[in-house]
Amino acid sequence: MCAVVGVINSKNASTYAYYALFAMQHRGQEASGISVSNGKNIKTIKAKGEVSQIFNPDNLKTLEGEIAIGHNRYSTAGNSSLNDAQPIAATSVLGDIALAHNGNLVNKEEVRSRLIQDGAIFQTNMDTENVVHLIARSKQESLKDRFIESLKECIGAYCFVLASKDKLYVVRDPHGVRPLSLGRLKDGGYIVASETCAFDLIEAEFIRDVKPGEMLIFTQGNDKFESIELFSQTPRICAFEYIYFARPDSIVEGKSVYEVRKKMGEALAKKFAYKADFVVPVPDSGVSAAIGFAQYLQIPLEMAIVRNHYVGRTFIEPTQELRNLKVKLKLNPMRKVLEGKEIVVIDDSLVRGTTSKKIISLLRAAGASKIHLAIACPEIKFPDTYGIDTPTFEELISANKNAEEVREYVEADTLSFLSIEELTQSIGDERKYSLISFDGDYFIK
Numbered sequence: 253m254c255a256v257v258g259v260i261n262s263k264n265a266s267t268y269a270y271y272a273l274f275a276m277q278h279r280g281q282e283a284s285g286i287s288v289s290n291g292k293n294i295k296t297i298k299a300k301g302e303v304s305q306i307f308n309p310d311n312l313k314t315l316e317g318e319i320a321i322g323h324n325r326y327s328t329a330g331n332s333s334l335n336d337a338q339p340i341a342a343t344s345v346l347g348d349i350a351l352a353h354n355g356n357l358v359n360k361e362e363v364r365s366r367l368i369q370d371g372a373i374f375q376t377n378m379d380t381e382n383v384v385h386l387i388a389r390s391k392q393e394s395l396k397d398r399f400i401e402s403l404k405e406c407i408g409a410y411c412f413v414l415a416s417k418d419k420l421y422v423v424r425d426p427h428g429v430r431p432l433s434l435g436r437l438k439d440g441g442y443i444v445a446s447e448t449c450a451f452d453l454i455e456a457e458f459i460r461d462v463k464p465g466e467m468l469i470f471t472q473g474n475d476k477f478e479s480i481e482l483f484s485q486t487p488r489i490c491a492f493e494y495i496y497f498a499r500p501d502s503i504v505e506g507k508s509v510y511e512v513r514k515k516m517g518e519a520l521a522k523k524f525a526y527k528a529d530f531v532v533p534v535p536d537s538g539v540s541a542a543i544g545f546a547q548y549l550q551i552p553l554e555m556a557i558v559r560n561h562y563v564g565r566t567f568i569e570p571t572q573e574l575r576n577l578k579v580k581l582k583l584n585p586m587r588k589v590l591e592g593k594e595i596v597v598i599d600d601s602l603v604r605g606t607t608s609k610k611i612i613s614l615l616r617a618a619g620a621s622k623i624h625l626a627i628a629c630p631e632i633k634f635p636d637t638y639g640i641d642t643p644t645f646e647e648l649i650s651a652n653k654n655a656e657e658v659r660e661y662v663e664a665d666t667l668s669f670l671s672i673e674e675l676t677q678s679i680g681d682e683r684k685y686s687l688i689s690f691d692g693d694y695f696i697k
Contacts, residue, residue: 253279253280253326253354253497253639254323254325254338254353254354254639255272255273255277255280255322255323256321256352256353256413257272257273257320257321257413257443257444257445258321258322258415258420258443259319259320259321259437259441259442260318260441260442261441261470261472262318262320262437262443263318265288265317265441266286266315266316266317266320267312268320268437268443268456269286269322270307270312272450272454273323273450274303275447276324276446276447276499277302277303279324279354280325282300282326282337283298283300283323283334283337284298284299284301284302284303284307284322284323284324284337285299285325285337285338286307286321286339287320287321287322287339287415288319289318289319289417290316290317292417293348294416294417295314295316295317296339296341297311297314298323298334299337300337318472319415319418319419319420321339321350321414321415321420322339322352323353323354325337335377336378338380339351339413340378342384346398349384349414349416350414351383351384351414352380352412353379353380353410354411354446355429355638356379356640357379357406357407357410358407358637358638359406363406364382367385370389372385372389383412386398386405387402395416395419395421396469399423399467400467400482403467406425407696408425408639409425409639410423410424410430411424411425411431411432411446411462419469419470420469420470421469422468422469423462423466423467424464424465424466425464425465425483427464427465427486427487427488427695428464428487428488428505429488429638429686430446430490430638430639431446431502431505432444432461432462433445433447433458433459433461434458434460434461434468435458435459437456438454442470444468447499447504448503448504449498449501458503461506463481464485466479466480466481467480486684488695489683489686490636491629491687492636492640492689493509494507494513495513495516495600495628496537500513500540509540510540513628514541514543514544514547515544516541516674516675516678517540517543517548517598518547518548519670519674519677520541520545520627520628521544524549524596524624526594526624527594528551528594528622528624529552529593529595530551530553530554530556531545531546531553531595531596532553532554532555532556532557532595532598533553533555533597533598534557534599534611535555535558535559537599537601538598538600538628541628545596545626554595556589556595557584558586560581560583579607583611583614585615587618587619590615590620592619593619593620593621594622594624595615595620595624596624597611597612597623597624597664598628599625599626599627601632602631602649602658602662602669603632603647603648604643605649605658608662608664609661609663612625612664616663622665623664624664624667624668625659625662625666625667626667626668627669628670629670629675630669630670630672630674630690631658631669631690633651634688634689635689636688636689637694640689655669672687675690
């Protein structure tokens with residue numbers, strides 16, 4: 253899970269890219285970067301940290317040009333070092349290029365090994381660099397044809413934005429696992445971004461989603477763009493975009509993330525067989541589902557856990573020690589509200605179980621008499637290798653324990669999950685989804 257953005261035909265390309273990345277900061281906080289073409293050369297600024305820590309009015313002024321691409325990093329392939337920050341900028345026989353990527357290439361190691369055998373020297377651990385080398389080694393005459401040829405060797409879930417001196421190339425994987433949307437800026441330029449919440453901030457008009465397997469080619473100074481259908485497969489957007497990753501104010505494949513999460517909460521409520529004084533969401537990702545749950549059962553919702561918003565998301569911290577510390581830093585229960593109460597705690601997912609266990613411990617210490625834990629997705633039993641990088645089988649608690657054993661571990665009085673069927677009905681059962689965390693169907697091979 254990362255964020256990508258591409259902007260073309262705008263004198264404010266770097267500024268629009270900055271604000272888009274700012275809006276999509278939730279998709280990765282390890283590093284951020286922007287590359288801009290001035291029609292001759294490409295300049296890149298990237299660093300470890302969050303968007304607002306890296307960019308300022310002074311360095312954004314140095315990123316002059318009408319083409320920009322940007323990236324927020326959450327490490328699924330590679331490390332959290334500066335070397336593995338994106339975009340990757342390079343100089344080829346066709347001039348400067350810059351590439352950014354959201355997703356995972358499942359054949360990364362196979363392609364990388366072959367490239368090294370052929371003499372390639374890698375500077376990073378990222379699968380994104382594979383594509384740069386494939387482009388450089390292609391014998392095709394144009395960058396477009398080199399990029400297309402390279403993509404034929406990429407197996408996985410991906411969204412790429414590629415900038416040259418005068419063009420922007422955008423491509424989404426054949427199944428459309430990761431989201432990507434196209435919009436129009438107020439100054440007439442185009443923007444693509446991982447989520448539509450980026451459009452809202454800069455008042456861009458949503459045009460449509462980039463289609464699975466589609467490549468879009470934009471040219472500087474040209475109002476029209478080219479669309480090529482590179483691949484044709486059954487679309488399977490990742491269900492985790494609706495469960496956790498996307499901001500609730502984003503529209504993913506025509507569906508409001510907020511409304512979908514409310515429906516997940518309603519589905520949980522329909523099978524809740526206990527009484528409770530009120531519903532408590534785990535902020536912020538459990539809030540939408542908790543609203544749906546509380547509204548369906550017509551019981552109060554209390555924001556009885558206060559979140560410190562200056563602490564990042566614990567799910568994507570690289571070590572368990574950091575995750576444990578951040579739970580206490582980030583979440584504080586309100587004793588005056590909780591004391592002596594029977595409550596339902598709603599969270600979006602349960603991965604390792606350690607965060608849930610800590611939250612329940614904090615709530616009991618604050619005086620809650622009985623705690624029902626309800627999770628707005630199914631049990632996560634399989635690692636997701638398509639751009640999420642959920643842990644190994646050994647780390648996934650539901651891969652090793654049944655629901656009752658998980659309940660005992662987290663020390664909840666009761667524990668409930670959505671079924672896979674309830675999840676898909678909540679999102680909309682008119683189409684297929686990437687559900688590999690729940691069903692182990694690794695459909696990209």
